[in-house]
Every structure is written in structure tokens, then in C-alpha cells.
Amino acid sequence: MKNPVMTASGTFGYGKEYADFVDLSQIGGIIVKGTTLNKREGNPYPRLAETPSGMLNAVGLQNKGVDYFVQHIYPEIKDIDSQMVVNVSGASVEDYCTTAERIDTLDRIPAIELNISCPNVKQGGMTFGTSCASVENVVGAVRKVYHKTLIVKLTPNVTDIAEIAKAAEAAGADSVSLINTVMGMAIDAERRKPLLSTITGGLSGACVKPIALRMVWQVAKAVQIPIVGLGGIMNATDAVEFLLAGATAVEIGTANFIDPAITVKVVNGINDYLERHNYKSVKDIIGALEV
Amino acid sequence: MDLTVTSNDWMDGNYILMKLTGGTTPLPTMKPGQFAELKIEGSPSTYLRRPISINYVDREHNELWLLIQMVGDGTRKLGELKKGDSLNMVLPLGNGFGMPDDNDKQKKLLLVGGGVGLAPMLMLGAELKNAGYSPIYLIGARNKAALLEMDEFKKIGAVYTTTEDGSDGEKGFVTNHSLLQKEKFDKIYVCGPTPMMKAVASYAKQSGTECEVSLENKMACGLGACLCCVTETKEGNKCVCSEGPVFNINELTWQI
Numbered sequence: 001m002k003n004p005v006m007t008a009s010g011t012f013g014y015g016k017e018y019a020d021f022v023d024l025s026q027i028g029g030i031i032v033k034g035t036t037l038n039k040r041e042g043n044p045y046p047r048l049a050e051t052p053s054g055m056l057n058a059v060g061l062q063n064k065g066v067d068y069f070v071q072h073i074y075p076e077i078k079d080i081d082s083q084m085v086v087n088v089s090g091a092s093v094e095d096y097c098t099t100a101e102r103i104d105t106l107d108r109i110p111a112i113e114l115n116i117s118c119p120n121v122k123q124g125g126m127t128f129g130t131s132c133a134s135v136e137n138v139v140g141a142v143r144k145v146y147h148k149t150l151i152v153k154l155t156p157n158v159t160d161i162a163e164i165a166k167a168a169e170a171a172g173a174d175s176v177s178l179i180n181t182v183m184g185m186a187i188d189a190e191r192r193k194p195l196l197s198t199i200t201g202g203l204s205g206a207c208v209k210p211i212a213l214r215m216v217w218q219v220a221k222a223v224q225i226p227i228v229g230l231g232g233i234m235n236a237t238d239a240v241e242f243l244l245a246g247a248t249a250v251e252i253g254t255a256n257f258i259d260p261a262i263t264v265k266v267v268n269g270i271n272d273y274l275e276r277h278n279y280k281s282v283k284d285i286i287g288a289l290e291v
Numbered sequence: 292m293d294l295t296v297t298s299n300d301w302m303d304g305n306y307i308l309m310k311l312t313g314g315t316t317p318l319p320t321m322k323p324g325q326f327a328e329l330k331i332e333g334s335p336s337t338y339l340r341r342p343i344s345i346n347y348v349d350r351e352h353n354e355l356w357l358l359i360q361m362v363g364d365g366t367r368k369l370g371e372l373k374k375g376d377s378l379n380m381v382l383p384l385g386n387g388f389g390m391p392d393d394n395d396k397q398k399k400l401l402l403v404g405g406g407v408g409l410a411p412m413l414m415l416g417a418e419l420k421n422a423g424y425s426p427i428y429l430i431g432a433r434n435k436a437a438l439l440e441m442d443e444f445k446k447i448g449a450v451y452t453t454t455e456d457g458s459d460g461e462k463g464f465v466t467n468h469s470l471l472q473k474e475k476f477d478k479i480y481v482c483g484p485t486p487m488m489k490a491v492a493s494y495a496k497q498s499g500t501e502c503e504v505s506l507e508n509k510m511a512c513g514l515g516a517c518l519c520c521v522t523e524t525k526e527g528n529k530c531v532c533s534e535g536p537v538f539n540i541n542e543l544t545w546q547i
Contacts, residue, residue, distance in 0.1 A: 013516030017533070021381070033518075041528055048509045048519035050339050055511060059518045062528060205338055257339060257511040258330070260381060 008253030009087035021260035025081035039065040049195035054205025078108040091124035117155030117180035132167035143172030162222035177228035220246025236269020322387030323415035337365035360407040405483025435459035493547040
């Protein structure tokens with residue numbers, strides 16, 4: 001990667017949606033929308049509720065399925081000069097494996113991010129990511145069929161994320177990314193109704209950053225594999241904090257909605273930070289928190 | 292881009308007409324029915340941008356007009372902006388209204404606006420007039436004071452109104468207006484509250500009239516990336532922000 005800044009799945013489409021606003025070649029990696037074996041319509045509207053310093057979403061992995069991705073979307077994005085990573089989700093271990101196998105054949109996709117942490121689907125998703133046994137099971141199965149870089153995206157909705165990360169590492173993950181959204185809920189008191197069609201959804205944005213930082217810190221002490229940190233990064237300082245806590249790279253998510261050019265601003269801001277503190281490389285600040 | 296407020300006038304106590312200039316930067320090409328995503332500063336409860344439809348573009352003065360209803364703290368912050376203040380926005384977004392698909396300038400075009408939904412109809416009517424059509428307006432509001440920008444609309448074409456209290460035009464809703472019984476239109480454009488749009492869409496369907504509606508779903512990115520603002524269509528869920536906000540009623544799955 002040319003720099004440690006990536007985009008979080010589900011917040012940046014397939015990259016091309018943002019091409020008018022930001023030079024995609026200046027972004028370290030682009031993690032495209034969650035892809036499943038079969039087409040999914042996602043959840044009914046409303047899927048969005050604004051909350052203090054954040055938002056809840058309940059999109060539910062709307063996508064046209066891996067075959068459509070391979071035939072129609074991949075040709076459109078394969079020449080983007082960034083590391084193009086596909087986020088893979090599924091309702092069963094077989095789903096994950098079949099989807100990963102198909103993506104494995106695509107030359108310009110060097111990695112997948114295994115999404116075992118989506119809170120917005122009834123089957124699969126987060127249920128794979130909340131116990132060590134099921135994490136080892138699905139990660140191990142995908143590891144057997146997928147030969148490139150395997151990043152496993154973890155949910156914060158667990159008691160001990162370090163144990164979950166260790167399970168992913170033991171099962172062959174090359175990296176873990178965290179955190180996916182935090183389960184939350186919003187209510188319209190006047191109407192006595194939930195604001196999301198699914199009642200509960202996934203919280204993201206600035207409000208989740210302290211939770212994400214804490215978890216990156218805990219996981220960094222527990223595993224040897226690189227960590228991709230995300231959760232509420234709104235600017236370069238936030239990104240530096242994740243690197244200091246032990247992340248090797250970061251993903252920018254909800255902030256893309258507020259500033260479609262934020263990714264490159266964060267890249268530049270990290271470089272300014274390194275210069276200001278006389279660091280030669282971003283490697284020098286990974287896990288450099290002084291405690 | 293950052294635009295500079297040139298005026299910000301309150302209307303009927305609950306709306307603002309904000310005019311902004313691009314300064315030396317010419318405003319981008321914009322189509323009627325497109326919108327801008329506004330960055331709100333100084334409102335702790337407002338995290339996301341606010342989608343606001345384009346009211347009018349005054350090319351001569353390089354000015355963008357936005358007609359905004361005060362709904363929550365975010366829009367109220369926009370109401371506090373003064374001449375000279377800067378406002379960041381992403382624009383233009385969305386597909387915009389479709390121009391009539393042939394060059395028969397005699398086509399009867401009805402532009403229906405309800406409440407603040409009349410906002411995009413000003414630019415649409417102006418463009419249709421420039422293209423040689425004679426658009427007709429039907430505008431509904433709560434009362435006479437809430438019929439905004441009437442002088443501007445009257446410059447473009449005939450304006451018929453309804454008010455809920457009968458203080459202007461015919462009393463009732465736009466769908467009750469006698470114009471719809473008397474005239475047959477070739478195409479109807481609608482923007483307003485969903486029940487109103489559905490009622491007009493139902494009239495259009497029954498009378499076999501082509502009809503486009505502009506939807507206003509809650510959205511985040513505005514670019515078709517987050518898939519939050521979807522509406523159900525006959526081809527599955529579509530993003531209101533990037534595949535809309537304007538849809539032909541035949542595309543939608545409305546029960547009308």
C-alpha cells in the first residue's frame with residue numbers, strides 16, 4: 001500500500017462514486033461494498049437515523065451478488081490505482097467460501113475483508129463473529145480456499161474482542177480490521193416508533209471512536225498480525241491515534257459522507273504529523289503510544 | 292465547493308430564501324430537480340449534511356438560490372447565516388427532472404408543488420419556458436402566507452393555487468383543484484409531501500398522463516455509495532440520491 005489510509009466497506013461504494021471528488025490513486029486501499037454469494041435487496045427503508053455525533057444504519061448488505069460483481073463491477077474498478085479489496089459476507093460458511101473462491105480468481109483484488117460482523121442481517125453476519133469457535137470455523141474454512149491476503153473484520157459487540165482476534169489469527173487470518181458498527185437503536189418519541197425499519201442498527205461516526213480505539217489497543221496487545229483500525233475517524237489526528245494504539249493501517253467510513261474528499265486530507269495530515277514530529281515513516285508511530 | 296451568502300431572507304416565519312454566489316468561480320451546470328448537500332456548522336445534533344433542492348440558478352449574477360424550510364436545529368443554523376458567510380456544499384447531485392421527450396412546444400405541462408416542495412419547480416419552469424414551452428403551475432400550501440415566491444412563479448407561467456384554509460386560490464388540496472377536471476395535461480411534474488405526490492400520481496395514472504415525482508428520503512452520502520436512502524422500484528431498490536430523486540411513477544411500486 002502506498003499509504004495506510006483505506007476506505008471502510010459500505011461507505012465508499014465501489015470507489016467510482018467518489019472519483020469526482022477525490023483522486024482515488026492517492027488512497028492506500030479501497031474496500032468495496034459488502035458482497036454476498038447471492039443478490040440481496042437489503043432491509044426496507046428507513047435505513048438511516050442520525051444520532052449525536054454519528055448515525056445508525058440498517059442497510060443489510062444490499063448488493064447484486066458475487067457473479068454480478070465479477071462480471072460487471074470488477075471490469076469497471078480493476079484499473080483504479082489503489083489496493084482494491086472486496087468485503088465478503090455470507091449466511092453460511094459455504095457462502096463465505098464460495099464467494100471468496102470467486103474473488104480469489106480476480107487478478108486486481110489482492111485481498112478480501114471477511115465480514116463476520118454485520119449487525120444488520122438476520123442470518124449469518126455478526127453471528128459468525130461473536131464466539132471464538134465460530135470465528136475459527138469460518139476463518140479456517142475460508143483460509144483453505146482463499147490464497148491472498150485475508151483480513152477479518154471484527155464486531156465490537158462482544159465481551160472480549162482480544163479473544164476473538166486471537167481466534168481469527170489462529171485460524172489463519174493475515175490481518176484483523178476493527179471495529180464494525182456498534183449495535184444501537186433510535187426512537188421517535190412523538191410517534192412512539194423506532195427510526196429504523198429493523199428497530200436496531202449499527203452505530204458509526206465520531207461517537208464510536210473511543211470504543212474503537214480501546215479495542216484496537218486491546219487487540220494490538222493480543223495478536224501478532226497487523227491490525228486495521230477503524231471507527232469514527234473524522235480527520236488525520238484521529239487516524240494517528242489509531243496508529244499509536246497499534247493499528248498498521250486505518251479505514252475511513254462515515255466521514256466520507258460528510259466530506260467526500262476526507263481520505264486524501266487524512267493521508268496528507270498523517271504526513272504532516274510525521275514531519276512535525278520528525279518521524280521518517282508511518283511505521284515509526286505504529287503502537288508508539290507511551291504508557 | 293464553498294459558496295458565499297449574498298442574502299438570506301426569512302419568509303412566513305418558517306422558511307428562508309438563501310442566495311449564494313460562487314464568487315469568481317462559475318457555478319457548475321445544474322439541472323432542475325437536482326440538489327445540494329449542505330454542511331451545517333455549529334449544530335451539535337447535526338452530524339450529516341442536509342440535502343436541499345436547487346430552487347433556481349441565476350447565471351447572470353452567478354447565484355444559487357435555495358428555499359429551505361426550518362425543520363430542526365440543522366436547518367435553523369442555516370437560517371442564522373448572514374451575508375458574507377461561507378457555506379460548504381456538494382453539488383449538483385441527483386438526476387433531475389426529465390425534459391419533455393419531443394419538441395412539441397404545445398405540450399401541456401403541469402408543475403405541481405406542495406409546501407416547500409415548490410422549490411425545484413421554479414428552476415424547472417424557467418428552463419421549460421426557455422426551451423419554448425408554456426408551463427402551468429399548480430401550487431398548494433397551508434395558507435396564503437406559505438405560498439412562497441409567487442412573484443417569481445408568475446413571471447414564468449400561469450399559477451393556480453390551493454390553500455387549506457381558503458385564504459388564496461381554491462380551498463383544499465392541489466388534487467381537488469378544478470383545473471385537473473377541466474384540463475388534460477401531457478406531463479405532470481410533482482414535488483411535495485408524499486401523500487400529496489401519491490394523490491397527484493394517482494390522478495396522473497387514471498388520466499393516462501406521464502408523471503414524474505421528486506422523492507425526499509433520508510440520506511447520508513448523496514452519491515449512491517451508502518445505500519441508505521433507497522426507494523422500492525420495479526427493478527429493486529434504487530438510491531434516491533443518485534438514481535433519483537426524480538422518478539417516473541411507472542418505475543415505483545406505489546399502490547396508487
